[in-house]
Amino acid sequence: MMSINSILYLLSSAIVVSFSVAWIAALTQWLLLKALSAVDKGNLSRRSSKFWFTLGVLPLSLGGFLILFSVVFACLTSASYLYDHCLEHQGHPHLCFSHIAHNLPGGVIFWGILSLALVMTFVSGARVYRQKLFTRRLVADAMLSQSLSNDHGQISVLPSALPAAFTAGLFAPRPYLTFAAMGKLSQEEMSIVLSHELEHARNKDPLRMLLLQFCESWLPGARLIRRSWEMRREVECDSASIRSGFKPTQVAQTILKLQEALTTFGTRGTVVSYSPRDTRSLKYRVQSLLSAGTKETPSGHPVLWVAMTIFVTLLFGHDPIHHILESFLGWLS
Numbered sequence: 001m002m003s004i005n006s007i008l009y010l011l012s013s014a015i016v017v018s019f020s021v022a023w024i025a026a027l028t029q030w031l032l033l034k035a036l037s038a039v040d041k042g043n044l045s046r047r048s049s050k051f052w053f054t055l056g057v058l059p060l061s062l063g064g065f066l067i068l069f070s071v072v073f074a075c076l077t078s079a080s081y082l083y084d085h086c087l088e089h090q091g092h093p094h095l096c097f098s099h100i101a102h103n104l105p106g107g108v109i110f111w112g113i114l115s116l117a118l119v120m121t122f123v124s125g126a127r128v129y130r131q132k133l134f135t136r137r138l139v140a141d142a143m144l145s146q147s148l149s150n151d152h153g154q155i156s157v158l159p160s161a162l163p164a165a166f167t168a169g170l171f172a173p174r175p176y177l178t179f180a181a182m183g184k185l186s187q188e189e190m191s192i193v194l195s196h197e198l199e200h201a202r203n204k205d206p207l208r209m210l211l212l213q214f215c216e217s218w219l220p221g222a223r224l225i226r227r228s229w230e231m232r233r234e235v236e237c238d239s240a241s242i243r244s245g246f247k248p249t250q251v252a253q254t255i256l257k258l259q260e261a262l263t264t265f266g267t268r269g270t271v272v273s274y275s276p277r278d279t280r281s282l283k284y285r286v287q288s289l290l291s292a293g294t295k296e297t298p299s300g301h302p303v304l305w306v307a308m309t310i311f312v313t314l315l316f317g318h319d320p321i322h323h324i325l326e327s328f329l330g331w332l333s
C-alpha cells in the first residue's frame with residue numbers, strides 16, 4: 001500500500017501537472033483565437049454560446065481529468081492491479097516529480113508551481129464565494145409574482161428602485177424583476193423580458209457564468225471567452241423571445257428601455273442581467289435582432305476541444321514526447 005508520504009507526493013504532482021497543462025492549454029487556445037480572429041473575425045463572432053462555453057471550461061476539464069486519472073492510476077498500481085512503471089527504470093522521473101522535489105533547480109520549480117496553483121485556487125474560490133453571498137442577500141427579499149404566470153411562467157419581484165431584470169440561482173435558477181422595472185415596462189414588454197430570462201433559467205446560465213468566472217481568475221484568455229459567451233448567450237435568449245411570438249423590433253425596444261439600469265446585479269453576483277453591460281454589447285444585440293431576426297447561430301462542440309484532447313494524449317502517451325519530458329525532469333533533478 002502507498003505510504004502517507006507517497007500519497008502527498010502523488011497529489012502534489014497531480015496538481016502541478018494539471019495546473020501546468022490547464023494553463024498551457026488556455027494560453028494556446030487564446031493565441032489560436034487571436035489568430036483566427038485576425039483572419040475571420042466575423043465568422044468567429046457568430047459562433048454559438050455552446051462553442052464559447054466549451055472553450056472556456058476546456059482547460060479546467062483537462063486539469064480535472066489529469067488529477068482524476070493520476071489518483072485512479074496510483075490506487076490501481078498500489079493495489080497491484082497495474083504494473084508500477086517507475087520500478088522499470090528506478091531513479092528516472094516518469095513525470096511523477098517526487099524525484100526532483102528536493103533538488104535544485106527542479107525543486108524550486110515544483111514547489112513554486114504547486115504554491116501558485118494552491119493560491120490561485122483559493123483566490124478564485126473566495127471570489128466565487130463572495131459572489132454567491134451577494135446573490136443570496138440580493139434575492140432574500142424577493143416575492144413571487146403571479147401577474148406574469150399565465151402564459152410564460154412565474155417571476156420573482158424585488159423591492160428595488162433600480163429598473164433591472166436578471167436570472168439568479170445555480171442549480172434552480174429563477175428570473176427576477178424589480179418594482180421599478182415593472183413600473184417602467186408594459187405587460188407585453190414584461191412578457192418579453194420573462195421569456196428571455198426563462199431561457200437563461202432553463203439552461204442554468206448563472207452556473208455556467210460562475211464556472212467561466214472561476215476560470216477567468218487564473219487562466220489566460222478566459223476573460224475574452226467569458227465576454228464572448230455572454231454576448232452570444234444574450235442574442236440566443238433574445239431569439240427565444242422571438243420564438244415566443246414577439247417581433248424583433250419589440251424585443252429591441254424593450255432592451256433599450258432597460259438600458260439605463262445599472263449593472264450592479266451582474267458585476268457583483270452570480271447573476272445574468274438583462275441589461276447589456278456596455279455600449280458594445282447593446283449595439284451587438286440590437287443589430288443581431290434587426291438583421292438576423294430568428295436566424296440560428298452555429299452550434300456544436302468546437303474543433304479546438306478535439307485538438308486539445310489529441311494534444312494531451314500525445315503529450316503523455318507518445319513515446320518520443322513522453323521521454324523528452326522525462327529527460328527534462330531528469331536534467332532538473
